[in-house]
Amino acid sequence: MDFFERFAVPHPSFLIYASMVGIGLTMIAIVIGITYFKKWGYLWSEWLTTVDHKRIGIMYLLSALLMLFRGGVDAIMMRSQLALPDNTLLDSQHYNEIFTTHGVVMILFMAMPFIMFFFNFIVPLQIGARDVAFPRLNAISFWLFFMGMGLFNLSFIIGGSPDAGWTSYFPLAGNEFSSSVGTNYYMIAIQIAGIGTLLTGINFMTTILKMRAPGMTLMKMPMFTWSAFIANVIIVFAFPVLTVALAMGTMDRLFGTNFFTTVNGGMDMLWANLFWVWGHPEVYILILPAFGLYSEIISTFAKRNLYGYKSMVASMVLISLLSFFVWAHHFFTMGQGALTNSIFSITTMAIAVPTGVKIFNWLFTLWKGKIEFTTPMLYSMLFIPLFTLGGVTGVMLAMSAADYQYHNTMFLVAHFHNVIIPGVVYAMLAGLTYYWPKLFGFMLNEKLGKWTAWVLSIGFVLAFIPMYITGLDGQARRMYTYSESTGFGLLNMVSFVGAAIMAVGFVLLVYNIYYSTRYASRDISNDPWDARSLEWATHTPVPEYNFAITPQVNTTQPFWDSKKNGHQLFKGKIEKIHMPNNSGLPFIMGCFFFVFGFAMVFSMWPLVIIGLIGILACLAYRSFEKDHGRYISVEEIEETETKLRGAKQ
Amino acid sequence: MKELFPLKQVMGFVFSLILTAVALLVYFTDMSFSVGMTVLLLTAFIQAGLQLVVFMHAGETNDKKSIYTNIYYGLLIALITIFGTLLTLIWDM
Numbered sequence: 001m002d003f004f005e006r007f008a009v010p011h012p013s014f015l016i017y018a019s020m021v022g023i024g025l026t027m028i029a030i031v032i033g034i035t036y037f038k039k040w041g042y043l044w045s046e047w048l049t050t051v052d053h054k055r056i057g058i059m060y061l062l063s064a065l066l067m068l069f070r071g072g073v074d075a076i077m078m079r080s081q082l083a084l085p086d087n088t089l090l091d092s093q094h095y096n097e098i099f100t101t102h103g104v105v106m107i108l109f110m111a112m113p114f115i116m117f118f119f120n121f122i123v124p125l126q127i128g129a130r131d132v133a134f135p136r137l138n139a140i141s142f143w144l145f146f147m148g149m150g151l152f153n154l155s156f157i158i159g160g161s162p163d164a165g166w167t168s169y170f171p172l173a174g175n176e177f178s179s180s181v182g183t184n185y186y187m188i189a190i191q192i193a194g195i196g197t198l199l200t201g202i203n204f205m206t207t208i209l210k211m212r213a214p215g216m217t218l219m220k221m222p223m224f225t226w227s228a229f230i231a232n233v234i235i236v237f238a239f240p241v242l243t244v245a246l247a248m249g250t251m252d253r254l255f256g257t258n259f260f261t262t263v264n265g266g267m268d269m270l271w272a273n274l275f276w277v278w279g280h281p282e283v284y285i286l287i288l289p290a291f292g293l294y295s296e297i298i299s300t301f302a303k304r305n306l307y308g309y310k311s312m313v314a315s316m317v318l319i320s321l322l323s324f325f326v327w328a329h330h331f332f333t334m335g336q337g338a339l340t341n342s343i344f345s346i347t348t349m350a351i352a353v354p355t356g357v358k359i360f361n362w363l364f365t366l367w368k369g370k371i372e373f374t375t376p377m378l379y380s381m382l383f384i385p386l387f388t389l390g391g392v393t394g395v396m397l398a399m400s401a402a403d404y405q406y407h408n409t410m411f412l413v414a415h416f417h418n419v420i421i422p423g424v425v426y427a428m429l430a431g432l433t434y435y436w437p438k439l440f441g442f443m444l445n446e447k448l449g450k451w452t453a454w455v456l457s458i459g460f461v462l463a464f465i466p467m468y469i470t471g472l473d474g475q476a477r478r479m480y481t482y483s484e485s486t487g488f489g490l491l492n493m494v495s496f497v498g499a500a501i502m503a504v505g506f507v508l509l510v511y512n513i514y515y516s517t518r519y520a521s522r523d524i525s526n527d528p529w530d531a532r533s534l535e536w537a538t539h540t541p542v543p544e545y546n547f548a549i550t551p552q553v554n555t556t557q558p559f560w561d562s563k564k565n566g567h568q569l570f571k572g573k574i575e576k577i578h579m580p581n582n583s584g585l586p587f588i589m590g591c592f593f594f595v596f597g598f599a600m601v602f603s604m605w606p607l608v609i610i611g612l613i614g615i616l617a618c619l620a621y622r623s624f625e626k627d628h629g630r631y632i633s634v635e636e637i638e639e640t641e642t643k644l645r646g647a648k649q
Numbered sequence: 650m651k652e653l654f655p656l657k658q659v660m661g662f663v664f665s666l667i668l669t670a671v672a673l674l675v676y677f678t679d680m681s682f683s684v685g686m687t688v689l690l691l692t693a694f695i696q697a698g699l700q701l702v703v704f705m706h707a708g709e710t711n712d713k714k715s716i717y718t719n720i721y722y723g724l725l726i727a728l729i730t731i732f733g734t735l736l737t738l739i740w741d742m
């Protein structure tokens with residue numbers, strides 16, 4: 001029995017046991033369901049082994065939505081606990097575990113896969129490519145991400161959740177103060193997912209540099225592709241730092257090294273330092289693709305070319321560089337001198353400048369545009385004022401002297417939610433609504449969509465604006481309760497109501513998906529929004545080879561030109577198309593990574609070695625594998641094309 | 650014969666062995682900390698450059714420009730990170 005004791009949850013509660021049962025039952029139901037409907041073969045051959053960028057994108061999307069739900073439940077629990085002073089819904093340990101999980105899940109397992117979904121689905125279509133540069137690697141990226149996500153999400157029912165915050169600062173995160181396996185999960189699950197992300201970065205940098213359609217020079221790329229390119233460059237340069245920091249943290253916890261300890265020459269603040277060397281660029285990895293999506297949406301629905309294309313590109317390039325110059329603004333209060341703080345204050349404020357340039361470019365695009373208020377456009381219009389507020393409070397935080405007042409208070413919490421929700425989350429929902437018809441062949445209901453946007457925004461304002469006030473009044477972040485005499489009660493109750501309204505918004509979104517799946521018309525064109533870039537030039541559903549003939553590009557909006565200015569997109573005749581073969585290897589390798597990671601968490605060395613051998617065997621197999629892909633014949637393409645054309649006029 | 654013999658690679662290999670040997674001296678002989686560190690840093694960077702150019706063929710294809718841009722950008726970021734870290738954690742503490 002001893003063996004199994006290590007898997008027990010150290011700090012159990014009724015909720016955790018209930019979730020355990022719930023998760024167990026869901027798993028059983030899924031297995032029975034798939035078996036009953038005889039879908040195992042379909043699942044394996046169409047999804048688990050796929051290397052198609054569109055399908056990998058959809059799997060990222062499903063993961064992201066699932067994690068949005070999980071992180072959202074955590075958020076509601078936290079807000080319920082804080083709704084009343086001296087509340088006892090959660091105890092301090094549970095509160096710690098929940099805010100830690102919430103942070104990690106939302107940033108790394110919700111926002112990241114959401115942008116990965118857009119990279120995967122949109123970028124190859126926008127540049128007129130057939131797939132990404134390394135399709136097999138792309139599948140590996142996904143499965144590593146997925147296994148990391150799975151591992152992290154197991155923690156609360158097997159062995160206990162991490163509880164040292166999503167920033168996991170040492171010495172708190174060291175063995176002395178975090179003795180459960182929770183922080184091992186943090187170190188190893190993020191490591192596995194992070195390697196997947198790094199591979200995506202390399203893959204998409206190469207794809208965008210090498211696989212653009214003829215005529216698409218760098219300065220003729222659509223804005224979303226530009227933003228994806230810059231974000232992937234940041235990934236390639238920022239993620240290695242995380243990899244190294246996590247490896248050092250893992251060694252401290254499992255092998256007794258002293259990188260971040262307070263004894264034997266260890267340096268605890270080095271963790272905070274390395275974490276933010278990655279962490280600040282990470283927030284730009286999230287926001288830049290969001291900016292890219294807003295650019296696409298705003299120019300489509302203002303019926304105008306994007307204003308200031310060159311300054312948009314220049315500001316993103318500048319942001320990508322500056323984002324590596326500012327990290328110390330996350331620990332102004334750590335004890336370094338005024339000189340250092342001043343330097344990092346100035347660089348931080350400097351970043352607001354290119355960000356501001358982009359805001360003005362969107363405003364100028366709207367200026368004199370024929371604005372059409374669709375749901376994606378509504379999100380974009382809500383984004384501009386709300387995000388600007390978050391940017392302004394960011395500049396307040398950037399003043400190091402003033403930050404001593406704001407740091408680690410609810411003011412900070414308000415700031416980053418204020419940039420992340422209207423900035424990133426709205427962009428994801430706007431982009432999802434915008435691209436939904438290309439994904440699934442029908443539109444989401446506009447009326448429900450607009451309701452969702454408004455409900456979310458009202459909820460957002462109610463939930464987060466009060467935190468600016470309580471933060472300035474001294475309410476600390478990450479505190480599981482406060483006494484009545486502080487007077488924070490009322491505003492926290494308002495926050496709770498806001499959070500509940502946001503939950504209603506999420507339910508509306510899900511209902512919209514259900515409703516539209518059942519009732520929406522399937523009779524839509526390939527280009528329902530009258531859009532401007534190449535992803536709309538192909539059929540819906542997108543055939544596996546994307547474009548029967550590679551498109552010719554001569555401006556930043558080739559598809560618009562083909563509709564309005566007589567530009568001929570598809571010249572020449574259909575030829576056979578070379579496509580990569582599916583492969584089970586990425587999934588199998590992901591499973592070995594999972595075994596390896598799980599065994600590492602619990603220090604089960606024989607199993608660690610088995611996992612490692614499995615990983616190496618997969619790598620070796622790949623080295624000797626001969627796989628030259630396959631060809632789709634001209635007849636087959638013509639058949640698909642007529643079928644798809646027939647379906648729509 | 651000359652075309653068949655990979656002179657560049659063999660020289661590179663010998664040179665990288667020498668660099669390794671020099672780095673090992675730091676462990677086996679009694680140098681002061683700063684001399685040892687200097688030796689290690691120098692040999693490490695030369696070694697990295699050597700590997701990239703000779704054995705990983707940077708600069709032998711049409712992508713030469715992207716590859717070097719990438720390396721220089723990486724170097725720049727690494728230097729910023731290192732000196733920024735030294736500033737925050739040591740020099741200005």
Ligand code: HEM
Pocket residue numbers: 167283284286287329330331348349351352355390391392394395397398399403406407408412415416419420423424
């Ligand atoms: C105008 C641009 C911005 C400025 C000047 C700025 C400034 C700052 C500063 C100084 C802090 C640290 C405050 C403290 O700990 O006391 C901070 C925290 C944070 N910011 Fe921003 N920020 C900006 C934009 C953004 C964006 C676009 C995002 C995300 C998409 C973001 C996400 C965050 C997060 C997640 C934290 C806190 C992390 C934590 O401690 O857990 N910020 N910001």
Ligand SMILES: [Cu+2]
Pocket residue numbers: 279280283326327329330
């Ligand atoms: Cu930052």
